[in-house]
Amino acid sequence: MTEATTNSMTTVMPPAPDATTEPRRVKYSTKNVDVFYGAKQALFDVSLDIHEYEVTALIGPSGCGKSTYLRSLNRMNDTIDICRVTGSIELDGIDVYSDEIDVVHLRARVGMVFQKPNPFPKTIFENVAYGPRIHGIATSKSEIDAIVEDSLTKAGLWKEVKDRLDEAGTGLSGGQQQRLCIARAIAVQPEVILMDEPCSALDPIATARIEELIDELRNNFSIVIVTHSMQQAARVSQRTAFFHLGDLVEVGETGKIFTTPDDQKTQDYITGRFG
Amino acid sequence: MTNSTVNEPTPLKQASKDRAQHASDAVKNGLKRRYAAEARFKAYGIGAIALALTVVGILFTTIISNGLPAFTETTLELEIELSEDVIDPSRTRDPGTLARANYRKVVFDALLTEFPDVKSRADKRKLRSMLSRGASFQVQKLVVDDPGLIGQRINFVVPVSSDFDLYEKGVINKDVANADRRVSDQQMVWHDTLKERGMITTSFNTTFFTSADSREPELAGIWGAVSGSFFTMIVTLLLSFPIGVAAAVYLEEFAPKNRITQIIEVNINNLAAVPSIVYGLLGLAVFINFFGLPRSAPLVGGMVLALMTLPTIIIASRAALKAVPPSIREAALGLGASRMQVVSHHVLPLAMPGILTGTIIGMAQALGETAPLLMIGMVAFIVDIPGGITDPATALPVQVYLWADSTERAFVARTSAAIMVLLAFLILMNALAVLLRKKFERRW
Secondary structure (H helix, E strand, O other), rough: OOOHHHOOOOOOOOOOOOOOOOOOOEEEEEEEEEEEEEEEEEEEEEEEEOOOOOEEEEEHHHHHOOHHHHHHOOOHHHHOOEEEEEEEEEEEEOOOOOOOHHHHHHHHEEEEEEEOOOOOOEEEHHHHHHHHHOOOOOOOOOHHHHHHHHHHHHHOOHHHHHHOOHHHHHOOOOHHHHHHHHHHHOOOOOOOOEEEEEOOOOOOOHHHHHHHHHHOOOOOOOEEOOOOHHHHHHHHHOOEEEEEEOEEEEEOOOOOOOOHOOOHHHHHHHHHHHO | HHHHHHHOOOOHHHHHHHHHHHHHHHHHHHHHHHHHHHHHHHHHHHHHHHHHHHHHHHHHHHHHHHHHHHEEEEEEEEEEEOOHHOOOOOOOOOOOHHHOOOHHHHHHHHHHOOOOOOOOHHHHHHHHEEEEHHHHHHHHHHHHHHHOOOOOOEEEEEEOOOOHHHHOOOOOOOOHHHOOOOOHHHHHHHHHHHHHHEEEEEEOHHHHHOOOOOHHHOOOOOOOHHHHHHHHHHHHHHHHHHHHHHHHHHHHHOOOOOOHOOOOOOOOHOOOOOOOOOOEEEEHHHHHHHOOOOOOHHHHHHHHHHHHHHHHHHHHHHHHHHOOOOOHHHHHOOOOOOOOHHHHHHHHHHHHHHHHHHHHHHHHHHOOOOOHHOOOOOOOOOOOOOOOOOOOOHHHHHHHHHHHHOOHHHEEEEEEEOOOOHHHHHHHHHHHHHHHHHHOOOOO
């Protein structure tokens, strides 16, 4: 089937396939992951690989477990008392729930951007400098200055805020706040960035800005993004995983998922028949 | 024509139109009643506030009008002859002799020279009652400090006794029969004579703010109670703030949510409702009887009040910690901050305004607390100003209680004045709470 014949999804423009089609190295390897909240099971036997220097999009209707899956990758689920994770989640071959890796170290290696922009109620500079400072990545003033500038530049925010670094981060607009949060995450120089619906609280212009940013960040980081917008998944990701009711229904190259999905449920979801 | 047929009401449409008309009428008819209810509610609210303000107004007016006389004192300027024959007949200048000399006679002789016609013992006694007992002590101190003054005549200002102080302030009613009056007609004449001669003056009552308690109202002051309260509050703050905040942070941020923490939580809430005198009994039994700490001391008072304040601080701190949005914790955790760093760098600073408010409210409560202090002996009559947390002391509210219980008329004004000082401190603390909250308040 060609694209033209398949598709009721005329609005979705899958990105052109990468010139380099050689498979990327696996960064995260998760096998048979079950997650329980108390007695309720939220994820059923999810096995999924996250590739290096790629954007992996997790899509699916609300309550399908994609955020739960994302939050088990950096063990943010630990903060919920009743949450229990089984199965194996390996980062570079090491199980993140084993004793070999400390949760603080894990989160330094795996940054996270949340649904609602949540800058600290401190200055813009302090927001970005906080991570490097607590991890001891930079100690001298000049090193920290360099990291702050570099991170804000990478997050596409430097030009807008360079003259007001000592103003409150909470005083920025929603889109700027979210980019500040991204700058804050990349200041720690993580290997993976997890994004939990980073654009859901933003207007279309700010969203477009963040999407461009994600595309640039792909060169240096592995990115996992949860999104409700299928257009967004199609625009920014190289691989897409479709979750439904706690099951991983289908995973594959974004182009394929949005054009010729193997599963009927995926087909129905991306064409807007449910969800 | 076709248009009119389209617009022609079908029975169904007509019914729905009627219903809409009916609903609209119902709303209209009900409007008046609804607005009347709102107006009534507003009136009740204004009435309640007016009532509260009136009560506060009456309270303050009575306290201030009762207490104001205590802020001035009446003094008598006498030319005192420090006669060597009376003070130091042996001329040895022995400090013991100087301290034991009959200064009452020295002072009274000075007063007597003003009224040479007073001869009888009864009249002399009446005249002597014009002088405060403090007068002789003040002269004694003067002489002991500087024996070189002996033999000289000095002009010295001494306090008058409380009855004459009250007479000078117009508190004593002249219409009362002579026999029933604290100041007799004869004494009034003496007083007025002295006043005509310009020897009686009224000035700001520094004694009240610099001395400790005394049996003589004109010599009694609140400084002893204020410093006692100060030391007590220091102990209370140093104990209850760190313990309370640590407990709140642990329970809110670290403790697993299980049955044990639930029981602890319920019990902390119960402790907040325990009558304060029970804490006093506990302090008496445990701190004084078991650990043998000194009684009547701010140390024990502070410890007891700290126990009483702890639940308040813990509950307020937990509420403040709960109010910090979880997104801030997630942001810090997501960056790889340890839980301790999340708490100390982000959660605690954001919760601080609430914690401080709770602490100050708890401290204000403790400052006004009397009952537990009665149990541990801080109700004693103490004439020395405490110099530390182990010295015997009393506290401001206890001083109010002691003075309110006294029979001397002049203590009425001093009681109200002490209440004014206590209220001033409470208002100051509440203002501080507001200021701190304003200063540390941050938006997120």
